[in-house]
Amino acid sequence: MLTKRIIPCLDVKDGRVVKGVSFVELIDAGDPVESALAYEAQGADELVFLDITASHEERKTILDVVRETASDVFMPLTVGGGIRTIDDIHELLHAGTDKVSINTTAVENPEFVKEAAERFGSSTIVVAIDAKRRHVGGDKTAEFIEPPCWEVFTHGGRRPTGLDVIEWATKMERYGAGEILLTSMDSDGQKHGYDIALTRSVADALNIPVIASGGAGTLAHIEEAFTEGGASAALAASIFHFGEFTIPETKEYLKGVGVAVRPPAGCHPSSSDSSDPSDEA
Amino acid sequence: MIAVIDYDMGNLRSVAKAFEKVGADVVVTREPGKIVDASHVVLPGVGAFRDCMHHLREFKLIDPILKTIESGKPFLGICLGLQVLLDESDEFGLHKGLGLISGRVELFPPNMVAEAGQGSERMPERLKVPHMGWNSITKHKESRLLEGVDDGEYFYFVHSYYAVPTDPSVTLTSTNYGIEYTSAIEVENMWAVQFHPEKSQSAGLKVLENFSRID
Numbered sequence: 001m002l003t004k005r006i007i008p009c010l011d012v013k014d015g016r017v018v019k020g021v022s023f024v025e026l027i028d029a030g031d032p033v034e035s036a037l038a039y040e041a042q043g044a045d046e047l048v049f050l051d052i053t054a055s056h057e058e059r060k061t062i063l064d065v066v067r068e069t070a071s072d073v074f075m076p077l078t079v080g081g082g083i084r085t086i087d088d089i090h091e092l093l094h095a096g097t098d099k100v101s102i103n104t105t106a107v108e109n110p111e112f113v114k115e116a117a118e119r120f121g122s123s124t125i126v127v128a129i130d131a132k133r134r135h136v137g138g139d140k141t142a143e144f145i146e147p148p149c150w151e152v153f154t155h156g157g158r159r160p161t162g163l164d165v166i167e168w169a170t171k172m173e174r175y176g177a178g179e180i181l182l183t184s185m186d187s188d189g190q191k192h193g194y195d196i197a198l199t200r201s202v203a204d205a206l207n208i209p210v211i212a213s214g215g216a217g218t219l220a221h222i223e224e225a226f227t228e229g230g231a232s233a234a235l236a237a238s239i240f241h242f243g244e245f246t247i248p249e250t251k252e253y254l255k256g257v258g259v260a261v262r263p264p265a266g267c268h269p270s271s272s273d274s275s276d277p278s279d280e281a
Numbered sequence: 282m283i284a285v286i287d288y289d290m291g292n293l294r295s296v297a298k299a300f301e302k303v304g305a306d307v308v309v310t311r312e313p314g315k316i317v318d319a320s321h322v323v324l325p326g327v328g329a330f331r332d333c334m335h336h337l338r339e340f341k342l343i344d345p346i347l348k349t350i351e352s353g354k355p356f357l358g359i360c361l362g363l364q365v366l367l368d369e370s371d372e373f374g375l376h377k378g379l380g381l382i383s384g385r386v387e388l389f390p391p392n393m394v395a396e397a398g399q400g401s402e403r404m405p406e407r408l409k410v411p412h413m414g415w416n417s418i419t420k421h422k423e424s425r426l427l428e429g430v431d432d433g434e435y436f437y438f439v440h441s442y443y444a445v446p447t448d449p450s451v452t453l454t455s456t457n458y459g460i461e462y463t464s465a466i467e468v469e470n471m472w473a474v475q476f477h478p479e480k481s482q483s484a485g486l487k488v489l490e491n492f493s494r495i496d
C-alpha cells in the first residue's frame with residue numbers, strides 16, 4: 001500500500017540553514033548537508049530545500065549544497081526558490097536534485113511549467129502555491145467569504161495575484177505539474193494546524209498528489225492533513241527542526257491512528273532507541 | 282566497471298552516487314564502446330517512454346544495450362529503463378519498445394480507490410496518478426538482486442504507467458496500487474525495477490550493491 005509521506009523542509013540562505021535545526025547530534029545546525037543527513041538517518045521520506053537567497057549571484061551556493069547532499073542522501077530531494085529558466089532546472093537536476101518546485105515563475109509565465117514538464121518529465125516538476133483565504137470585499141479586516149475560497153499569492157505571500165487557488169491548481173495539473181505543494185499563508189507559522197478545507201478542496205479537484213504545508217504544530221495536525229485533508233504528503237519545518245517531534249515519533253503516532261506510513265525502523269539499524277519491536281511491514 | 286547509460290533524461294547523478302556509496306566503480310556514459318566494455322550496464326530513466334526511445338535511437342544506444350544483454354552481462358533497468366524493455370507503450374501514442382520482454386506498458390486506470398485498512402471506518406480513498414511515494418514489494422521468487430531485502434520492504438516509486446509482461450513467471454516482485462502489478466522483473470541476466478533504488482535509502486542501496494556483485 002502506498003504510504004503517506006513526511007517531508008521536512010529546510011530554508012537555505014546563502015548556503016546556510018536559517019531557522020536552524022536543533023538536533024542534539026548535530027555539530028553544525030546551520031549546515032544544510034548535516035541537517036539533510038540527520039533527516040536521512042531518521043527515515044524522512046523526502047526532503048525539500050527552499051532556497052531563500054536574495055541575490056541571483058549567490059545562487060550557485062545551492063548547487064554546491066545539492067551536490068554534497070546527493071553524495072550521501074538517498075531519498076528524493078526537491079529544491080525550490082528562485083527558479084526562472086530551463087537552465088536553472090537543468091543545473092539543479094545535474095547537481096543531484098530530483099524535483100524542482102516552481103512558484104512565482106509559474107504565475108508570471110504558466111507556459112514555463114508546460115515547457116519544463118515536457119523537457120524533464122512531470123514527475124520532476126512541483127508547482128508550489130501560496131494560498132490565502134479571501135475576505136469579503138478583499139478587506140483583511142472583514143469576514144471570510146463563505147463558502148471558503150482562496151487566492152494565490154507570490155513573492156513569499158506578499159503579492160496578491162487575483163487567481164483562484166482551485167482554478168490555478170487545476171490549470172497547473174493540465175500544464176504538466178506532477179505534484180502541488182500547497183501552503184496556507186494564513187496557517188503558516190501559526191502551529192494551529194494545516195488549512196484542512198483548503199487542502200481537501202485542492203486534493204479533491206486534482207488527480208496529482210497534493211503536499212500539505214503550513215501550520216503543523218502537533219502530530220494530530222499531520223494526521224488531519226491526511227485523513228481530513230486528503231493530502232498525499234505533509235511538509236513541516238519547525239516541529240521537526242527544533243526536536244519537538246522526531247520523524248520516528250511522527251510515524252509511530254500515525255501508524256497508531258491507522259495512517260499508512262513507511263516504518264522508520266529497519267531503515268537504519270543504528271536507531272535502536274525505539275522500544276517498538278514492530279519493524280516489519 | 283558499471284556503465285550507467287546517459288541518454289540525457291533526468292537525474293543520473295543519483296544513480297552513479299548510489300553505486301559509489303556501495304563501493305562500486307561506475308561511469309556515466311553514452312559512448313557505445315564504454316557500454317560494451319563495462320562489466321555491468323544500467324539503464325536508468327525519468328520522463329516519457331517516447332522520449333526515452335527517441336534518445337536511445339538518437340545516441341545509437343540500442344545496439345550496445347542489445348549486445349550487453351546478449352553477452353550475458355548483468356543488466357539493470359530502472360523505472361522507465363524497465364518499461365522500454367517491453368514491446369510497446371501507449372504513452373503519448375503507441376510507441377515500440379526494445380521488445381526484450383514480451384508484454385505491454387499501460388496507464389493506471391482512472392478512479393482507482395484504495396482498499397480501506399483493516400478495521401478502518403474511513404471512506405475508501407481515491408488513488409492519485411502518478412503513483413508517487415513509498416510502497417512495498419511482494420517477492421514472487423528468490424533472486425540475487427534481492428538478497429537481504431525483506432519481503433514487504435518499501436521503495437520509492439514515481440510512475441503513471443506500469444509493465445504487463447505476457448509471461449507472469451518473469452515477475453520478481455509485485456506492488457499494489459489499486460491493482461497488483463509487476464514492480465520488478467528477472468529474465469536470466471536481465472533485471473529491471475519500476476522503483477528507484479537510488480532514492481530508496483538503505484533498502485535501495487542494498488539492491489544496487491547486490492547488482493554490482495552479480496558476476
